[in-house]
Amino acid sequence: MKICGECGSRHLVAFAHETLLAGATRVPGLSGVRCAECGETYLDAASQARYAAALDAAVLAQRQEEQAMLVRVRRKLKLSQREAARLTGGGHNAFSRYERGEVRPLPAVVNLFRLLDKHPEMLGELVPHA
Numbered sequence: 001m002k003i004c005g006e007c008g009s010r011h012l013v014a015f016a017h018e019t020l021l022a023g024a025t026r027v028p029g030l031s032g033v034r035c036a037e038c039g040e041t042y043l044d045a046a047s048q049a050r051y052a053a054a055l056d057a058a059v060l061a062q063r064q065e066e067q068a069m070l071v072r073v074r075r076k077l078k079l080s081q082r083e084a085a086r087l088t089g090g091g092h093n094a095f096s097r098y099e100r101g102e103v104r105p106l107p108a109v110v111n112l113f114r115l116l117d118k119h120p121e122m123l124g125e126l127v128p129h130a
């Protein structure tokens with residue numbers, strides 16, 4: 001890397017032993033070069049591989065947290081998977097697929113269940129889909 005891919009500057013400065021965030025995960029001991037003009041960071045190959053693995057793990061952990069939250073909130077609301085699917089759409093098996101991690105729910109589904117977790121009394125305001 002001789003030229004910054006972001007700004008075209010040739011002023012790249014090597015760094016080492018840095019800790020960067022991959023999602024919410026801290027990845028220590030990273031090295032590479034940083035553009036002195038715009039601040040863009042370019043990790044070396046080994047650091048890039050470690051950073052990407054940490055990011056993948058963070059994404060997986062977030063999905064598992066979402067799955068667990070959907071199960072927990074659905075049970076708290078005393079809904080069957082079918083009843084939950086009638087509230088959120090996606091077909092009568094959609095919710096069991098979300099809970100098994102076979103299909104990722106839309107953000108609207110996750111957000112609705114996070115709201116219902118905090119305000120379960122609002123379940124009565126919702127209209128099940130036929």
Ligand SMILES: [Zn+2]
Pocket residue numbers: 004005006007008009035036037038039040
């Ligand atoms: Zn730059």
